[in-house]
Amino acid sequence: MHSYTLRRKSLLGSSVKFFGKWPFIRILGLEEFLSSLGSIFNLFPHLYHLLYKRSDYAGNVVMRLPLIIYSSIASVSWVASAAFHGRETLVTERSDYFLATLQVLYTTWLAGYRIWGPPSGGENNNKAWWTSWFSGALSVLGFVVYVAYMVKVKFDYGLHMRLNATLVILHFLSWFHWAFLGAGRTRSYKWRAVAFVVLINLAAVCEVWDFPPVWGIMDAHSAWHLMTAPMIPIWYGFWIEDCKWEGRKIGKRIEGG
Secondary structure (H helix, E strand, C coil): CHHHHHHHHHHHCCCCCECCECCCCCECCECCHHHHHHHHHHHHHHHHHHHHCHHHHCCCHHHHHHHHHHHHHHHHHHHHHHHHHHCCCHHHHHHHHHHHHHHHHHHHHHHHHHHHCCCCCCCCCHHHHHHHHHHHHHHHHHHHHHHHHHHHHCCCHHHHHHHHHHHHHHHHHHHHHHHHCCHHHHCCCHHHHHHHHHHHHHHCHHHHCCCCCECCCECHHHHHHHHHHHHHHHHHHHHHHHHHHHHHHHHHHHHCC
């Protein structure tokens, strides 16, 4: 494969895909070294906040558990991504695709839960609680149907991309609504949420702008992984500031009687 690629580039100046994938040079036995490395870089901030920063969510009692679940799903998802890019098998491919979709789906549900869900102090608001958990149940059902279809009917790459693109757009619009039309208008830290959703979507352009691996190791997908890792601390910074804000708001409410 590599000898053919070198001959083709010397004669025609271009490379081609083999079975839908660019030819990569293996490093340390990994098929797509930089994509695996980028996945590990994305894993670290999620794992760090999962293990060491959970106490920072204490100010918002209704968000603490959902945020811990978010960090857990994201951590497992990036482990699966690193494994898949290290060596593609049926198991690693499906684990990567399914867990990536679960992460995007949960992140989108989490936005709705935070913006339109139960009050931060855990007050009794039956409509908000039931709406949040009903939407969560629908999300779980939708994910099960998606996995069943992909496994039993057709492993449809196009469906996977369309589903995830739709969820990403919903996530983007939800936070922009909160930041500029909703409660976030008065929050000084809203720039973190806006910056994250804008940057993460700009980075996703790499998924569309496909190009042959530079030096045989860096393609558009690996560049995307490497770009998203530095954005994650901005995202967690938003959640920590938000929980602190809600904690102060609850404290003032208690003091005021």
